[in-house]
Structure formats: C-alpha cells, structure tokens
Amino acid sequence: MEGTSLQPHLETLLWSAATVLFIVVGSYLLGRLASWVGGRLGLSASERKKVFWGFLFAGPWILGFLIFVLGPSVASLYYSFTDYKLGETPVWSGVENYRELLLGEGAHGRRFSQAMYNSFYYAIVGVPLQVGTALLMAVLLNQQLRGIKVFRLIFYLPVILAGGPAVLLAWRYMFAANGGFVNVTLQNLAQNFFLFDWLYRFFIFAVEGFNGFYAGISRGDPIGPLSYTLPALIGALALLSVLRGEWTPSRRGRLMTIAEVVGVTVVVILIGRGLIADPMDPTLLYAGGLLALVGALISASQDRVRSARGWQIGGLVTFAIALVAILIAGSPEHQALYIPAILISAAPLALSLVGQWTRPKFVLGGALAAVLCVIIVARLVPGQLDSGQITTFARPLVLASTIEQPDNLDYLEDTYPAAAPSPLWVYGAVVIVLAGLAIANNRYPRAQRYVIYAAFAVFALLAVGTLVDGVRYFQAFENISAATGEANFHFSLFRDTTRAFPDQNRVPLWLTSELWTKPSLILITMWSSGAGMLIFLAALKGVPQVFYESAEVDGATRWQKFYKITLPMISPALFYNIVIGVIAALQTFEAIYIISTPQTQDNMASAAFFLFTRTFRQLFIGQGAAASWILAVIIVLLTMLQFRYSRWVHYEA
Amino acid sequence: MTTLSTQTKIAESRNAGMPQTIRSILRALPLRPILLYAVMIAFAAFFLFPLVWMGGTSLKTIEEVGQPQLNLLPAVPQWSNYDKLFHEDAFYRAFGNSLFITGLVLLGTVTSIALVAFSFSRLEWKGRNLVFALMMGTLMLPVQATLVPQYVLFYNLGWIRTFNPITIPGYFAGGAALIFLLRQFMLGIPRELDEAAMIDGANPLEVWWHIIMPLSRPALATITVFLFVGQWNSLVQPLIYLQRSELFTMPIYVAQKLNLQASPLPWQDVMAASMVFVLPVLIVFLMTQRYFIQGITLTGSKEG
CATH class of the missing domain: 1.10.3720.10 (MetI-like)
Incomplete structure (x- = not known):
C-alpha cells in the first residue's frame, strides 16, 4: 500500500474552502437578516448599517455556536433520554440512563460511580497538593533573585509537555514497578539511609491504608453510623469558629457561605433524586409551587409588582404546560399521581392573583406557603423517619448505641442501613442552624449565644457518638466473620494493607496496583501545576508593598506576614485555582489514557474518561449524553460557585 | 535588607564561640539566596527530569532499557534509534x-x-x-x-x-x-x-x-x-x-x-x-x- 496518498488531505482542503465560503455567505446573510430585523424594530439607517457590520464580523462565532454548540446540545439532551446506540434508531427510555448512572445501577452505572469517586479523590487529595505546589513555586519565584526568569520557564514547562502523550509516556516508564527509575531510586535511598527507610515504609503504609479505605468507600461498602460524622463535624467546626469572641460580619459571611454550599448541594441531590425516581417524585411540583409563591410574596412585599406578576404568571404557565402534557401523554397512574399535585401547587398562585396586595392577602399567602411547606416535609419524611426511628436518630446524641444487634450480619448489612435516617437530615440541620444564625445576625445576642452553644454541643456529641458507633460497627463485622468463619468482604483491601507494617523489600506498585494508580496520577498533576503558579504569581505581584513595610515596622515575622497579609490578599487566586483544579479533576483524560492499562483503567478513570469509553469506544450515545449532562451540570455549578464567592473572598485586609 | 541583617545577627550570636575567620566567612555567605537557589534547583530538577530521562532513554540499547538501573545516559549513545x-x-x-x-x-x-x-x-x-x-x-x-x-x-x-x-x-x-x-x-x-x-x-x-x-x-x-x-x-x-x-x-x-x-x-x-x-x-x-x-x-x- 502506498503510504503517501494525499487524497484525504486534498479532500480536507476542498471542505475547508467550502466552509470558508459557507461562513462568508452565512455571515453576510446573518448581517442582512439582523439589519432587516433592526429596521422592523425602528432603527435608523446608520444604526442598521452598524448592526449589519457587527453581525457580519461576529458571524463566524454565531454560526459556530448554532451549529456546534446549541444544536448539538439540544440533540444531546434528547439522546440522553433514549437508548441511542450509534447506527441504531433511538428509542425513548425516559430517565433510565440518568437513573443507571446516578444510582450506580448495573455494570456501567457502577463504572460511572467509580469514576465519580475517582474524580472526587483527585479533587480532595490531588487539588490541595497541586495548589500547594503551585503556591510554593510562586512564592519562590516572587523573590528578587538573579535568573528568576529561567526558573519560571522551567517551572512552567511541564504544563506544555503534559498536554501531549510524550512525557506522559516517560512517566509511565519511570513508574514501572520493577526496575523503574522511581522505585530503584527510592530503594537505593532506603538501603543507604536508615531514617529514609522508615520514612519510605511509613509512606507506603499510609498510602496503601488510605487507598484501601477509599476503595471500600467507592465500592459502596456500608459505613453505618460514620455517614453522620462528616455533617456533624462540619456543623461543630463551623460553630466552634464563632463560639468565642465578637460577632463580626466576616463570621456571619463564613456561616452563610457554609450554609449556602451545603444547602445547595442537599437541594441538588434532592431534586436529582426526585427527578430520577420512577415515577418522578410529585414533591418537586409542590416545591416548584412553593418557590413561585415565595418569590411572588417577596417581590410584592418590596413593592416590585411586575416582578411578583412574573413569578405568578411564570409559575402558572409552567404548571399549565405540565398539566396539558400529563393529560395528553401520561398513563392513567401518572395522571392520578400528578394532576392533584399540580392543582394543589398551582392553587395558591392562582389565588394570589386575586385582588390588591393588602395585608390580609400577605397573611393568606404566607399561610398557603406554610401549608405547602408542611406537605413537602410530610412527603419527604415518611420514608425516612417513621416508627421509632426518631429515637434511633436521637440516640447518638447521648452517646448510646444505634447498633442494637452487633452479632447479626443481616441486621448490620441490610436492616440497619435501611432503617437508619438519611445523613441528608443532618446536613439539613446544619444548613438550618448556620443560615438561621447568619440571617438573625445577632439581633438577639443572648439568644444567639445560647443557640450557638447548644447547637455546638449537639453537633459535637453527634460527631463523637457516631464515630464511636462507627468503630463498633466495623468491629461487629470483624467479630462476626471471626466467630462464624463467614468472609467479610467490606473494606477487605483496607484490612489487608493495614495488617502489617511493610517490610524492607516492599515497593510501591505505582501503575499496577489499585492502591497506587491514583497517587501516581496525582504526582503527575503536581508535576504539571505551573498554570496555577502563574496565576498565583500575578496575584503576589499585585499585593501592595506598603502592607509588608508597615508590618515590618510592627515587627512581624516572615510567617506572620505570609499568613496575615499575603494569604488573605491572594485568596481570590487561591479560590480560583482550587475551583479550576476540581473542574480539571473531573476532566482529566490524557494522563489516564497514557498511563492506564485495561486492568487499572476503571480504577483511574475520571468522569471524562468514562464518557470517552462509553461513547466513543462502545458507541452508547444515549448513556454518554446523559453522563455528559451530569458532568456539565456539576461543572456549571462549580463555576457559579467560583463567580459567587470570588467576590466574597476579595481583599478585605 | 533588614531581614538579611537580622539573619546575620542570629548567625553571629550562634557562632559566638567560633574563631574569628569562620565567623567572618559565615557572615559573608548570603545564606538566604543560597537556600532559595537550592530549593529552586531541586524543583527545577523535578520538573525537568522526565524530559531528560526521555532524552537519555532514547539513546539507549534495548538491553540497557530492560535492566533496572539509574543511569541517566547510555554507555554509548545509540543514534541509530533515531x-x-x-x-x-x-x-x-x-x-x-x-x-x-x-x-x-x-x-x-x-x-x-x-x-x-x-x-x-x-x-x-x-x-x-x-x-x-x-x-x-x-x-x-x-x-x-x-x-x-x-x-x-x-x-x-x-x-x-x-x-x-x-x-x-x-x-x-x-x-x-x-x-x-x-x-x-x-x-x-x-x-x-x-x-x-x-x-x-x-x-x-x-x-x-x-x-x-x-x-x-x-x-x-x-x-x-x-x-x-x-x-x-x-x-x-x-x-x-x-x-x-x-x-x-x-x-x-x-x-x-x-x-x-x-x-x-x-x-x-x-x-x-x-x-x-x-x-x-x-x-x-x-x-x-x-x-x-x-x-x-x-x-x-x-x-x-
């Protein structure tokens, strides 16, 4: 076969020429169209001309947006609700794809949730290391030293190289378990330096233990009471930070931020669960009705009548569309389920249209909103807190056991997890307490102090209690398997790796063991953290020297200057780098593609990597589209977080 | 400048018992820049190493590649690989x-x-x-x-x-x-x-x-x-x-x-x-x- 066939290249050139022609004509027509519309809207001749030229020049992007972004996005939304496989006709499958992925059902759902756990690992372990390296490099480069530019160049170089496969391949070679450069170096060092040997073995022990534990978590092994420890700790620590001293605006802001972030997460999870439930949870309809009603009430109370009208009409139109859709397309069961919910949610809104915004109407509106609240909570509660479970929930508060039958495997594995209240309730409690404190904003100082002390005591006791119970829960599994000889598969990797301290001949199996693949990837991302470094460097250069000088006059040490001046001043850059790092963790692709093998692939895969294999290797477009939408929603939420708080962390030094 | 002088002062007090010559040498040494350069060079080595390793490996023989070893460069550069x-x-x-x-x-x-x-x-x-x-x-x-x-x-x-x-x-x-x-x-x-x-x-x-x-x-x-x-x-x-x-x-x-x-x-x-x-x-x-x-x-x- 002749290797120098140029036919594909010629075809491409031809297509390129056609595309250029298409864009020129398209942009021209777009400009003409815009100027015609402008004429209809009553623009003067000179303004129409400007509109024509404006659209003509912006034409390439607008056309590209329509063809490559908007059109495909709409199509992808449709595909995500089908079982579309490339080459076959799509068949509507409702929320099946989303349910499989979000609940981790089936082989592919499990792979997706494994990928999400991997991404989360990169975010919580990798991003701090990466951002820390970048900050350290930036601080070094911010010194007045000769040849600093050369170092800046070298520090940034890996970013360029890490985008392509070449140096990633070199890393793969260096990471080889036997005879690879990294391990040979480590072993040589360990053999020659007694202290390093212990450090090295401790490093192996710690990494393997942590990754073994995380493997259990990501496999969905039951963690029992420990699932409450995290929210309780968040609440306790947040309250601890305001327990003593003055109530300041920055403290209020801190509580509000934590409440917002946790609250939005809980709401997103609840909405997600409601949407993918089969049938869709009618609670969402009540919540939508409540939202529109509260929006209208707040707008009206601030005399923004048009905005209130917007909430009312917008809500009612949405409900009307939903009603029509259900009447036409819904099955009888769905109609029986949703029509009452739609009517009940829409009724308060419709009522609020009657008459002027007088005091009685506000009272009535508030009462109806309260009724909707009660309905929502009542709908959320029954599955969670019935038949004596409130006492189960209250028990950790007094450090008593929630585990009643620690010698019964069925109870530990099935009955207890099913009966225990969802940890979301604890997150909800944290949000309510923190947001309540922030909103009340020290209007009643005495009451506030009591609330803080009491809530802190509750959360702290809950954290300690669930921790103790959690340990007992794990021991119970161990005891049962020891007594009965039944194998205990939960957290088996963790138990294996922590059984004995590594001996002298142990080496990290970087790319082959599931305990080491993620640390390998994190090491590579640390190596290429130069982009964040440049952002930090720009921020460091922006800190006014005056601050340091006056601090020096006051006799501040180097560390004090760093903590009290530098860190607060560059906090926007810090926050930016963290959010960008988390987003990048979800999207890691090249490094995983190069350094993973078919055996380790699932264990390293990020969300983007899952998307790639599912869509372009197995051609399941439908599920790939659903995964891409989940990914997109997460990334958009993270970006909004960045927008929301990049202003808040701004310099207030 | 102030930091530098405090540092030398500290060094001075520490080495009070030393002979005059060593003390003056220590005082003349710009400790802070040296330390900074050392850290930066260590970083630079970490960042450049994979690239250097890549270059070195590309000139090795298959036998050299197969052995566990620390040699950065081959015994004889194998330009024939290229x-x-x-x-x-x-x-x-x-x-x-x-x-x-x-x-x-x-x-x-x-x-x-x-x-x-x-x-x-x-x-x-x-x-x-x-x-x-x-x-x-x-x-x-x-x-x-x-x-x-x-x-x-x-x-x-x-x-x-x-x-x-x-x-x-x-x-x-x-x-x-x-x-x-x-x-x-x-x-x-x-x-x-x-x-x-x-x-x-x-x-x-x-x-x-x-x-x-x-x-x-x-x-x-x-x-x-x-x-x-x-x-x-x-x-x-x-x-x-x-x-x-x-x-x-x-x-x-x-x-x-x-x-x-x-x-x-x-x-x-x-x-x-x-x-x-x-x-x-x-x-x-x-x-x-x-x-x-x-x-x-x-x-x-x-x-x-």
Missing part, C-alpha cells in the same frame, strides 16, 4: 498529518477569532452585549457537553475517519477564552485610529485589515502559540475521529508505539519518537514563552 525512526513511513505520515492539521486549524481559527474579537471590541452595534454575554456563557460549558452530540453530527455528515471534524470547527472561531483575550487587547488600541480611517471612507473590513490587525500582533502571536501547542498535543479529538492509520497524527502515533506486545518493551524507540514529537512544542515554547506567560495571566486571572 535513524530507525526516520526510516519509518508511518512516522513521516503522522508528522505530515500533524503539520497539516495544525496549520489549517491555526489559519482558520486565528482569522475567525480576529474577526469576531474585532466585532466585539471595535464595532458598536445593538445587541452586541447580549451576543458577547452569550459567548462568555459558553466558557462555562465543558468540552464534554458537546463532544457526544458533535460526534453524532459528524457521523451523520459522513466525516468520521476524515480530518474534517478536527479542522472545520476551527473556522467558526472556536475558543471563547481566546476571543476574550484578543478583544481585551483590541479594546486597548486608541479609538482615534479607526475613527480617522472611517472618516476617510474606509469600511470596517479595511479598518480591520489595515489598522487593527497590524497593531494586534502581540495578542495574535499569543493566540497562535496557544493554539499551536493545544493542537499539536491534542489527543482526544484525533483518537475519536481519525480511527484510520493513514490519518493518525503524532500524538496517536507516539501513544501507539507502546501498544506493541513486545517484551521487553522497546522503550528506547518510544522515547525517540516522543523526543521528535516534543521538539517542535519545546522550540516554540522557548521562543515565545513571553507571550505564553502573558496569555495565561490574562485569561486566567480575568475574574480575579
């Missing part, structure tokens, strides 16, 4: 394809981005802010959101296994961040220039070509460098669309070198191909790093 590479048809094809695609993408993208940025910065038109806000909104959208449906689009167009899915979208001013970067630069060019030209009867197209484009050279260079490195390194799109060995670009070619079922793995060949692949990027980066660092700081800190 010679072998330069006799491979597949290598030339991949290199040519990469050049071809990168060239087309650069040409199309830079031109279209320049047009769009001009519209957003130098032209006043009703609806501009709305369209601009829409464009900035797409920054939030991750690539993955449109990757799947675009694949279906190109599949339906019959463009899988052609270069088109990679080259064609470039003509449509892909990359909102780069448009933003160029727009910011163009906003800084004095207004009087194009107003004067407009009064002389020039149309916007002439203003764009004769006035704005020449003045925007630094920003255009920044964008070109960004696009070059991104496209040359790009792995995902070629992997998805090119699926045919005649069409492979350098990144796939290099990555595929490892997929041979040989034992021991011919790492020296892989690393030689990697070196050749990295070289253009390295040269471009070293020549234009000034633009690079400006660009990152500009786009990266735009919200900060």
Whole structure:
C-alpha cells in the first residue's frame, strides 16, 4: 500500500474552502437578516448599517455556536433520554440512563460511580497538593533573585509537555514497578539511609491504608453510623469558629457561605433524586409551587409588582404546560399521581392573583406557603423517619448505641442501613442552624449565644457518638466473620494493607496496583501545576508593598506576614485555582489514557474518561449524553460557585 | 535588607564561640539566596527530569532499557534509534498529518477569532452585549457537553475517519477564552485610529485589515502559540475521529508505539519518537514563552 496518498488531505482542503465560503455567505446573510430585523424594530439607517457590520464580523462565532454548540446540545439532551446506540434508531427510555448512572445501577452505572469517586479523590487529595505546589513555586519565584526568569520557564514547562502523550509516556516508564527509575531510586535511598527507610515504609503504609479505605468507600461498602460524622463535624467546626469572641460580619459571611454550599448541594441531590425516581417524585411540583409563591410574596412585599406578576404568571404557565402534557401523554397512574399535585401547587398562585396586595392577602399567602411547606416535609419524611426511628436518630446524641444487634450480619448489612435516617437530615440541620444564625445576625445576642452553644454541643456529641458507633460497627463485622468463619468482604483491601507494617523489600506498585494508580496520577498533576503558579504569581505581584513595610515596622515575622497579609490578599487566586483544579479533576483524560492499562483503567478513570469509553469506544450515545449532562451540570455549578464567592473572598485586609 | 541583617545577627550570636575567620566567612555567605537557589534547583530538577530521562532513554540499547538501573545516559549513545525512526513511513505520515492539521486549524481559527474579537471590541452595534454575554456563557460549558452530540453530527455528515471534524470547527472561531483575550487587547488600541480611517471612507473590513490587525500582533502571536501547542498535543479529538492509520497524527502515533506486545518493551524507540514529537512544542515554547506567560495571566486571572 502506498503510504503517501494525499487524497484525504486534498479532500480536507476542498471542505475547508467550502466552509470558508459557507461562513462568508452565512455571515453576510446573518448581517442582512439582523439589519432587516433592526429596521422592523425602528432603527435608523446608520444604526442598521452598524448592526449589519457587527453581525457580519461576529458571524463566524454565531454560526459556530448554532451549529456546534446549541444544536448539538439540544440533540444531546434528547439522546440522553433514549437508548441511542450509534447506527441504531433511538428509542425513548425516559430517565433510565440518568437513573443507571446516578444510582450506580448495573455494570456501567457502577463504572460511572467509580469514576465519580475517582474524580472526587483527585479533587480532595490531588487539588490541595497541586495548589500547594503551585503556591510554593510562586512564592519562590516572587523573590528578587538573579535568573528568576529561567526558573519560571522551567517551572512552567511541564504544563506544555503534559498536554501531549510524550512525557506522559516517560512517566509511565519511570513508574514501572520493577526496575523503574522511581522505585530503584527510592530503594537505593532506603538501603543507604536508615531514617529514609522508615520514612519510605511509613509512606507506603499510609498510602496503601488510605487507598484501601477509599476503595471500600467507592465500592459502596456500608459505613453505618460514620455517614453522620462528616455533617456533624462540619456543623461543630463551623460553630466552634464563632463560639468565642465578637460577632463580626466576616463570621456571619463564613456561616452563610457554609450554609449556602451545603444547602445547595442537599437541594441538588434532592431534586436529582426526585427527578430520577420512577415515577418522578410529585414533591418537586409542590416545591416548584412553593418557590413561585415565595418569590411572588417577596417581590410584592418590596413593592416590585411586575416582578411578583412574573413569578405568578411564570409559575402558572409552567404548571399549565405540565398539566396539558400529563393529560395528553401520561398513563392513567401518572395522571392520578400528578394532576392533584399540580392543582394543589398551582392553587395558591392562582389565588394570589386575586385582588390588591393588602395585608390580609400577605397573611393568606404566607399561610398557603406554610401549608405547602408542611406537605413537602410530610412527603419527604415518611420514608425516612417513621416508627421509632426518631429515637434511633436521637440516640447518638447521648452517646448510646444505634447498633442494637452487633452479632447479626443481616441486621448490620441490610436492616440497619435501611432503617437508619438519611445523613441528608443532618446536613439539613446544619444548613438550618448556620443560615438561621447568619440571617438573625445577632439581633438577639443572648439568644444567639445560647443557640450557638447548644447547637455546638449537639453537633459535637453527634460527631463523637457516631464515630464511636462507627468503630463498633466495623468491629461487629470483624467479630462476626471471626466467630462464624463467614468472609467479610467490606473494606477487605483496607484490612489487608493495614495488617502489617511493610517490610524492607516492599515497593510501591505505582501503575499496577489499585492502591497506587491514583497517587501516581496525582504526582503527575503536581508535576504539571505551573498554570496555577502563574496565576498565583500575578496575584503576589499585585499585593501592595506598603502592607509588608508597615508590618515590618510592627515587627512581624516572615510567617506572620505570609499568613496575615499575603494569604488573605491572594485568596481570590487561591479560590480560583482550587475551583479550576476540581473542574480539571473531573476532566482529566490524557494522563489516564497514557498511563492506564485495561486492568487499572476503571480504577483511574475520571468522569471524562468514562464518557470517552462509553461513547466513543462502545458507541452508547444515549448513556454518554446523559453522563455528559451530569458532568456539565456539576461543572456549571462549580463555576457559579467560583463567580459567587470570588467576590466574597476579595481583599478585605 | 533588614531581614538579611537580622539573619546575620542570629548567625553571629550562634557562632559566638567560633574563631574569628569562620565567623567572618559565615557572615559573608548570603545564606538566604543560597537556600532559595537550592530549593529552586531541586524543583527545577523535578520538573525537568522526565524530559531528560526521555532524552537519555532514547539513546539507549534495548538491553540497557530492560535492566533496572539509574543511569541517566547510555554507555554509548545509540543514534541509530533515531535513524530507525526516520526510516519509518508511518512516522513521516503522522508528522505530515500533524503539520497539516495544525496549520489549517491555526489559519482558520486565528482569522475567525480576529474577526469576531474585532466585532466585539471595535464595532458598536445593538445587541452586541447580549451576543458577547452569550459567548462568555459558553466558557462555562465543558468540552464534554458537546463532544457526544458533535460526534453524532459528524457521523451523520459522513466525516468520521476524515480530518474534517478536527479542522472545520476551527473556522467558526472556536475558543471563547481566546476571543476574550484578543478583544481585551483590541479594546486597548486608541479609538482615534479607526475613527480617522472611517472618516476617510474606509469600511470596517479595511479598518480591520489595515489598522487593527497590524497593531494586534502581540495578542495574535499569543493566540497562535496557544493554539499551536493545544493542537499539536491534542489527543482526544484525533483518537475519536481519525480511527484510520493513514490519518493518525503524532500524538496517536507516539501513544501507539507502546501498544506493541513486545517484551521487553522497546522503550528506547518510544522515547525517540516522543523526543521528535516534543521538539517542535519545546522550540516554540522557548521562543515565545513571553507571550505564553502573558496569555495565561490574562485569561486566567480575568475574574480575579
């Protein structure tokens, strides 16, 4: 076969020429169209001309947006609700794809949730290391030293190289378990330096233990009471930070931020669960009705009548569309389920249209909103807190056991997890307490102090209690398997790796063991953290020297200057780098593609990597589209977080 | 200066019992810079090492590659590894394809981005802010959101296994961040220039070509460098669309070198191909790093 066939290249050139022609004509027509519309809207001749030229020049992007972004996005939304496989006709499958992925059902759902756990690992372990390296490099480069530019160049170089496969391949070679450069170096060092040997073995022990534990978590092994420890700790620590001293605006802001972030997460999870439930949870309809009603009430109370009208009409139109859709397309069961919910949610809104915004109407509106609240909570509660479970929930508060039958495997594995209240309730409690404190904003100082002390005591006791119970829960599994000889598969990797301290001949199996693949990837991302470094460097250069000088006059040490001046001043850059790092963790692709093998692939895969294999290797477009939408929603939420708080962390030094 | 003197003072008090000569030597030593340089050199070694290791390995024999060892450089440099590479048809094809695609993408993208940025910065038109806000909104959208449906689009167009899915979208001013970067630069060019030209009867197209484009050279260079490195390194799109060995670009070619079922793995060949692949990027980066660092700081800190 002749290797120098140029036919594909010629075809491409031809297509390129056609595309250029298409864009020129398209942009021209777009400009003409815009100027015609402008004429209809009553623009003067000179303004129409400007509109024509404006659209003509912006034409390439607008056309590209329509063809490559908007059109495909709409199509992808449709595909995500089908079982579309490339080459076959799509068949509507409702929320099946989303349910499989979000609940981790089936082989592919499990792979997706494994990928999400991997991404989360990169975010919580990798991003701090990466951002820390970048900050350290930036601080070094911010010194007045000769040849600093050369170092800046070298520090940034890996970013360029890490985008392509070449140096990633070199890393793969260096990471080889036997005879690879990294391990040979480590072993040589360990053999020659007694202290390093212990450090090295401790490093192996710690990494393997942590990754073994995380493997259990990501496999969905039951963690029992420990699932409450995290929210309780968040609440306790947040309250601890305001327990003593003055109530300041920055403290209020801190509580509000934590409440917002946790609250939005809980709401997103609840909405997600409601949407993918089969049938869709009618609670969402009540919540939508409540939202529109509260929006209208707040707008009206601030005399923004048009905005209130917007909430009312917008809500009612949405409900009307939903009603029509259900009447036409819904099955009888769905109609029986949703029509009452739609009517009940829409009724308060419709009522609020009657008459002027007088005091009685506000009272009535508030009462109806309260009724909707009660309905929502009542709908959320029954599955969670019935038949004596409130006492189960209250028990950790007094450090008593929630585990009643620690010698019964069925109870530990099935009955207890099913009966225990969802940890979301604890997150909800944290949000309510923190947001309540922030909103009340020290209007009643005495009451506030009591609330803080009491809530802190509750959360702290809950954290300690669930921790103790959690340990007992794990021991119970161990005891049962020891007594009965039944194998205990939960957290088996963790138990294996922590059984004995590594001996002298142990080496990290970087790319082959599931305990080491993620640390390998994190090491590579640390190596290429130069982009964040440049952002930090720009921020460091922006800190006014005056601050340091006056601090020096006051006799501040180097560390004090760093903590009290530098860190607060560059906090926007810090926050930016963290959010960008988390987003990048979800999207890691090249490094995983190069350094993973078919055996380790699932264990390293990020969300983007899952998307790639599912869509372009197995051609399941439908599920790939659903995964891409989940990914997109997460990334958009993270970006909004960045927008929301990049202003808040701004310099207030 | 103050810190330096305090440090020497501390050193002085510590070494009070030492002979005069040692004390004076210690005082003369600039301890802080030395320490800083040591840390920075350690960092630099960490960052450069994989590249150096790659270069060293590409000159080793297969025996040397197979042994566990710490030798950075081979006993005898095996230039024949490169010679072998330069006799491979597949290598030339991949290199040519990469050049071809990168060239087309650069040409199309830079031109279209320049047009769009001009519209957003130098032209006043009703609806501009709305369209601009829409464009900035797409920054939030991750690539993955449109990757799947675009694949279906190109599949339906019959463009899988052609270069088109990679080259064609470039003509449509892909990359909102780069448009933003160029727009910011163009906003800084004095207004009087194009107003004067407009009064002389020039149309916007002439203003764009004769006035704005020449003045925007630094920003255009920044964008070109960004696009070059991104496209040359790009792995995902070629992997998805090119699926045919005649069409492979350098990144796939290099990555595929490892997929041979040989034992021991011919790492020296892989690393030689990697070196050749990295070289253009390295040269471009070293020549234009000034633009690079400006660009990152500009786009990266735009919200900060």
